[in-house]
Amino acid sequence: MESRTLQKNLLELIRRTSAELPADVVRAIEKGWRKEAPGSNAQYALKVVLDNIKLAKAKSLPICQDTGTIICYAELPSWLPQATFTRAFDAAVAKATAIGYLRQNSVDSLTGKNSGNNLGPGSPVYHFAPAKGRGLTARLILKGGGCENVGIQYSLPDGRVGAGRDLAGVRLCLLDAVHQAQGKGCGPGVLGVCIGGDRGSGYVASKEELFRALDDRNADPRLAKLEQQIMKEANELGIGPMGFGGATTLIGCKIAHRNRLPASFFVSVSYMCWAYRRNGFVLGESGRISRWLYDS
Secondary structure, three states: OOHHHHHHHHHHHHHHHHHOOOHHHHHHHHHHHHHOOOOOHHHHHHHHHHHHHHHHHHHOOOOOOOOOEEEEEEEEOOOOOHHHHHHHHHHHHHHHHHHOOOOOOOEOOOOOOEOOOOOEOOEOEEEEEEOOOOOEEEEEEEEOHHHHHOOEEEEOOEOOOOEOOOHHHHHHHHHHHHHHHOOOOOOOEEEEEEEEOOHHHHHHHHHHHHHOOOOOOOOOHHHHHHHHHHHHHHOOOOOOHHHOOOOOOEEEEEEEEEOOOOOOOEEEEEEEOOOOEEEEEEEOOOOOEEEEOOOO
């Protein structure tokens, strides 16, 4: 495949992710709007969100002015070296920034200088794995700073929230995370959660959970039950959209688990805002996209 063909497809992935929310997210926000009291601040906030979603898609413009951290997961087939993919994606990011699909959003942590093209050490964020077949699977999340700022990691036992080293303790951590995020994470939000792992792998796994469909069911019945419980209890807290009050505080909760050391019990929480920007595709060696992973 020619490099420019790969770059063109990756540019379209960035455009769609920035401007078009997946259908499962839109359905969840519409459901929340119908559930809120007529004329309430919560219903008004969700109506503004829905109008924003429609306008961004129609005009192919970013859904939010904060186009966020660019997090790319790629499953690479044998015909596509990692360096080739990285060069093409970096070029697509720079072009997307110049066009306006992405805001100039990457700042040197030592000097405060903006790179101007979203490229620099650690930007974009890459995660690579070998493909199981002959196709390239590329997935992208654009994660805004507001929701990233309210992510949190707990080390159990945690006396502050009364959480022990069990699923009951995890429940207390997740409800505390929702409570702390109120009004700051651009809710309604989605929790990506990892129970276990170390401090680094737990956060990575918690973000990977954000690629799941909102209406799926966890294959582990214990975690499926906890996900449903958190959704019910979080939406009974009265926090609501943007912290204005109401019944739609979360639109999703997705939980994974990893083995841990006996001495450590981490609960890592990645919070995602209503601008739940994720997309992906499967690409063949011919350069043709065979499947988009999320309907918009």
